[in-house]
Amino acid sequence: MGRKQENGDGRGLELRSGIPLFIQQSSALLKKNALLSWRNKRATFLQLVSSLFFIFLIFAVDQAIKAQTRNTTGFKNLFDPQPEEVTAIPPCEDGFFIKTDGIGCWDFFYTPTGNADIERIVSAMKRNNPLRVIPDNKVRGFPSIDEAETFLLQNPMRCPAAVHFDIRANNVIAYGIQTNSTAKQIRGIYENANFKFQIPVQAAVERELTRFLTNNANLAWNVFFTEFAHPNIETFSTVGTIGPTFLLAAAMFGFVIQMSNLVGEKENKLRQAMSTMGLMNSAYWLTWLLWELLLGIISSVLLVLFGMAFQFYFFLNNDFLVLFFMFFLFAVNMTGFAFLLSTFLSKATSATSVGFFIFVVGFLTQLVTAFGFPYDKQFSSGLRGLWSLFPPDLLAIGLKYLGDATATKQDAGISFKDIDKCSIGNDDCVLTMSQIYIWLAATFVVWLLLALYFDNVLPDANGVRKPWTYFLRPSYWAGSSSKATEGGGCCSCTQAAPPAPELGELDDEDVVAEEDLVKRQKRDIVDDPAVAVRIQGLRKTFAGKTELKCCCRIKSTKPYHAVKDVWYNIEKDKLFCLLGPNGAGKTTTINCLTGIIPTTNGDALIYGDSVRSTSGMAKIRGYMGVCPQFDILWEALSGREHLHLFGSIKGLRPADITSGTEQLLAQVKLLEAAKVRSGSYSGGMKRRLSVAIALIGDPKIVFLDEPTTGMDPVTRRHVWDIIESSKKGRAIVLTTHSMEEADILGDRIAIMARGRLRCIGTSIHLKTRFGAGYIVNVSVRKESVGNSPIMPASSPRGEELRRDEVKQFFKDQLGVEFKDETRAYITFVIPREKDRELTDFFNLLEEEKERLHISDVQISLTTLEEVFLNISKKAELESAAADGRFDVLTLTSGPAIGMCINVPVGAPFVAVPGTESSETPNGMMVEIYWQQDDTGSLCIAGHSDLMPSPAPSAARPARRSGSQRRSFGPVGSFGRSSRIMEAEVIQMSNIDGNRPGSRRMSMS
Structure with missing residues (x-):
């Protein structure tokens, strides 16, 4: 069976599905396991031949026992005693x-x-x-x-x-x-x-x-x-008596390695990456089982051969098959037990501790089993059944019976045809070898089923789990419609109720228009062929936690609303760029769209398939590519092997895998390092490999989460070209912290903050709507045409006067101050409100160009970074106002040095208590300099010198020209912040905040 995946340009690849895809994925994972085992030779060697070391220890103990009895005639063959x-x-x-x-x-x-x-x-x-x-x-x-x-x-x-x-x-x-x-x-x-x-x-x-x-x-x-003639006395089998402990220790090597591999792939999100690209859970578990069965066969055969090599009667007299099935079924049982325990672990390092604990418990229970408990006729069968659930106990009783059957050289042992009988002389036998085999096989099935169950119902690293009764739901077995959303497909331990809107959260008109469009399409069931992704009221809430701290204190945290009711479309053949500060909800949105975590409410349709539908998400993963925020790679595999693996998981034909791999390696400039293990790659090389993995299989939708992090500028530009050329025939969703990257690649840009969509549109549109205006850079000549004998043009003082003339010209004509000044340029920001005056202004500037000694004039829109900062600042101020948050200002200068004042977050000025005097009846105040930390939260960076507070009716203070220190307040009016200051700090109802990006404001 197969399916053809076609993109908008008509190109497509034949992708396998159903049983052929299952077989291909299983083969690829088996090859991956073989490569990892081969490249981790030490661990594999220990797993296979550790039994040799422990057989040698048993041999050493046996020889020590014989050495102690060497001088005793009772333990010697005495056929002709001498007087x-x-x-x-x-x-x-x-x-x-x-x-x-x-x-x-x-x-x-x-x-x-x-x-x-x-x-x-x-x-x-x-x-x-x-x-x-x-x-x-x-x-x-x-x-x-x-x-x-x-x-x-x-x-x-x-x-x-x-x-x-x-x-x-x-x-x-x-x-x-x-x-x-x-x-x-x-x-x-x-x-x-x-x-x-x-x-x-x-x-x-x-x-x-x-x-x-x-x-x-x-x-x-x-x-x-004279003694009577007699043979040597052999009352017990060394292997049967002490063997269970040593052989259990040998088995623990493979047990710990199995758990470490399983938990390591879960901890490093390797399994999540494969699942996101379409890996079937059944293929994942089957390949691990087949691989461990193969290792179990090899290690069991070697164990029996090692025992024979040391000439133990235990191994020589018992049938090879009896011994092989004893050790092999025990290894299989421990594999199932490892699968089960791995579902409860989240750190690979925990596997060693768990393995040691299992060994200690097994050692103690084996000692008890060696004395006949509870495998004796005086104990109930229920107690024996409960005891037999622990794998080392079955190994102990099995080896005891095999040891009793080979206590002396003359004992015949147990043959394979007699495994359903008790050995000769074993009157207390309550289990035959065949029954022990059945117990080992049956408990293995129990462990495996429990592992599969808990793998689904226990929360993963993202808190995602399925309901406890998921296997009873028809949708789990038959699958639900990929076009309709389904409830309860999985749980994420989250609060389902939508978050209450925060005070001051007013949606932008573009956001409202986009929401209305999506709602209308949903209501009218419109299938727009130009839309690849339709996000419909997506919400994601992470539940709060209740923890018991010391001194019996209970600490509770509120539910966290990561994404709050977002509506927008993502078009085909275009790159949609999602921006926002840390914690804005970008990665959470990507995780919801890629199926890593479920949505709390709302839905998203990707090419018509619902992310809330089990079968829909399965289809989406077949034509989706993901480059995660952090590289998820096997350090022991090469770049080419990674692409071959993910290509096989996608279902590509072998020929397409080979050609596609070589093409992508060439595109990301990794062809020369294709055979090098990814653990030796630099950070930039790993990101390029992650981008290549996202593009393998020609996906129709690609999610790139900060793909160029760690790359040098040349490589970054090259990857931008790759992404740009990959737009045709697919939709690309990009998240980045590079405004330059978003500006160059983004056909449509959306900015999120505090979980909400704040603006959406093209780069030009956002700059026009949310930027401070136009940026004008003016260059002044160092020498003029007519030098004054009094003040030469080339003197520093002459150049400064000419620059002042230019600044005064802009102030007189447009009323703007300069924003920045360097040796090359004087920078001015012209507000958008002065659009109508610009034509006459630039005509006049052209006329006065020679008089003002201007050599160059450059004009551009506000940068996207400025737009981003404005939006994130506004969102932070709205959130701070809604929460009533304060920050503490500590005065570092002036007569009130050391004083601490509670300041509403975002307030531009604050009065200093106790500074009223006859000269300053309204007291003194300071201007506050705010900045944003890594999470986008506003915090105090410093403050100005003390200045007189104006009277309530005083005019707004003027700006101090030439100041280079940045401060900012909310976008637009500071009405809400002013009221907070009025109630909490000072009476200054007429002080209005300066616009974002303005220079320091001071009182004249």
């Missing part, structure tokens, strides 16, 4: 568990004392001990067994053995030996107390008893002992 001779009773100091501090130890105890035969036997044991005679102080006797045990309890670890004799008859002597049989191990050396102490003591007792009873002191006595 060993029983040696002497060792000194007590040789025992690992015997204390050797100042109190000392004993080689053995005996009971009872006081019996001559027993004393004789014990003495013989000490005397006849091979290799060494046991000292008397190393043997201690007790009258009874109870006393011996009491001493042993009070003095633990002081004696390795005790012999308890029992003479039952003259020739019958019984005995018992009491030893600490706990095996001890220190630094890899294993000590068996039975072999080291019990057998030597037993052999010594039996030897001396036999000699005593046979009355043969020289009886030879040699005792040997």
Whole structure:
């Protein structure tokens, strides 16, 4: 399927749609992911082979355990044991568990004392001990067994053995030996107390008893002992026991990288940029899923191969497919879990913290799972189901079962055909491997569906979200008409009620006429073929916030009305320039038109498609290009790769993508840097690439938000030529802070301030209506024809006199003062009201040209910048008057220095309290110099020296000629500001403000 996008000049490109477009977008995004992974080789390498490092750690732990038991015969294969001779009773100091501090130890105890035969036997044991005679102080006797045990309890670890004799008859002597049989191990050396102490003591007792009873002191006595043959003891699988923790740590690398990539694209608005250019959400999520599945397959295969390489029975005896599906399904499950968590995060750096938290929780739950909770028959199935929702728990129980099936080399493990059965000997099995697989797959589907749901209903960076029940609405599945607006398609957490009009907000006649035209077209359902965009009462309000501060204080902010009921048309084949100070509502308007944020009220039709309609916005994005205010680029992709990606998202044919990319790169002079990664571009190069991206696919409507920011003058002029040549066949909407750029490119210009449209029209029209008038620059010759001997023309004084003559001529003929003066020109501003006098004036000026020594005269309209400043000042003053805002003036000179006075914003003069005297009965006043900050708000820049305040009926003070300090007040009359000053500060009802752009006013 395809569609042909045609512009007004009849040209057009074949664009794919439907399933072919979905496939093309998916392929482009997969290629993008592959390129980013290849260029971020370190992270990709860690994600794929991190399992090798953790398998090695498991191997190291396994070898450490084997090293500790290396000297113990129980953990060795003993098929042909050799007899060993029983040696002497060792000194007590040789025992690992015997204390050797100042109190000392004993080689053995005996009971009872006081019996001559027993004393004789014990003495013989000490005397006849091979290799060494046991000292008397190393043997201690007790009258009874109870006393011996009491001493042993009070003095633990002081004696390795005790012999308890029992003479039952003259020739019958019984005995018992009491030893600490706990095996001890220190630094890899294993000590068996039975072999080291019990057998030597037993052999010594039996030897001396036999000699005593046979009355043969020289009886030879040699005792040997031999272990039974046995295989080595292997009671657990190292991988099955500690593997879950290490393998979970390996999985966390991919988990954190997945979340970082997803959240990073959201944080950097890369996903928003792709969506604005027509990317389908389904293609976006599918490509990420396919890419992570591919990485999961590779990492799972490598994990099993690494385990086999280290010769673990766990990997050798269990079937390859059983192991592969265990690790692969766990990786898939963690991918879905990462998708879900990414919808709640807004910063890529948070992914690391979340990943660490998941690992810690997983480590703790795996420890609990290793002890059988809750995968035991004594626990309920509901508890097991709840526990199994956490992916690491399923990994832990799966590896435990696989480890139990391969505890020894002889264990056969679990084959793939037996995954629906419990392994042999696992009597407590409550889940089979197939059931674990089903749990992993099912919970993955749950995570994925929840991720898609929360991705739609959680507010994004602009506060936009869909209703909680969006999936129950037929319009979501079938789409609504692109021609009609729909309510509730999405929410923006805003106040829906229109803002109340501010006091003093009176629309300009051009704005009213434009509004009437649009309303009439809407009412009569007129489809003007020359109109590309029709904005109908667009409003955007951002809701206020309520925050809990410290000390239980609640801070609330009012709703902010960013755009207030604007109506205007944007024509085809023309560039519409939208101007305004910061916070005027320009970018908000662009965001509403591009679908980034929804409108609160009103609508906009772009080529007949509504921005409030789901299907309408989908169509608009297919033929729309956007250059955002800030560059939204992948630093690892080149300029050519960016254009190929966005061309594919648009649905261009491969041949058109290639040709269009090369053409645009040449136009923006990036052909030589086409293969260079955008992260190495300068600021100007990035802006040029953003302009090229906006023009890819030959869009019918293009939005350029400050496109030439950061460019050098030569490049800026070149981009202006590109934009100018791109007008034909499309409508271009441009926002800029460069008045020169707006003047050159703009076919129609609108100025916004405080969310409202203040004026609209061509550049000439705006200059004529809102400018201060005409600007006349006069150049005076440095030398005259007839030099005076008294005052040579070339002297500085002579030139100054000639300049004064010119200034006086303009004042006498037109009543205007000079505005500026340089060595080259004297500048005058002639008000528009004097249009009728200009013809006679310039005729007279031509006649007096030689007398006044004038060499050049230039005349021009007021600049667009002057118009912009006038409009923004007027809007700011109206807002300040409506809000009753004041600013604080601190006097920096005069007798009242340091005094602070509350001044209504925009007031030109203010009286200084306490300055009345006989000479100045009305007191003193100062003129206030106002300026606008970066947000367009008026603030005090300074004040003049003190001057006498006029009487209420006094004439308006005259201007001081030659003054260079700028001050301004409202456009037109200061009636409202004067009343505020009258009520709040001074009684000066007749002081009127000077016009915008005038020089400092002072009292004569």
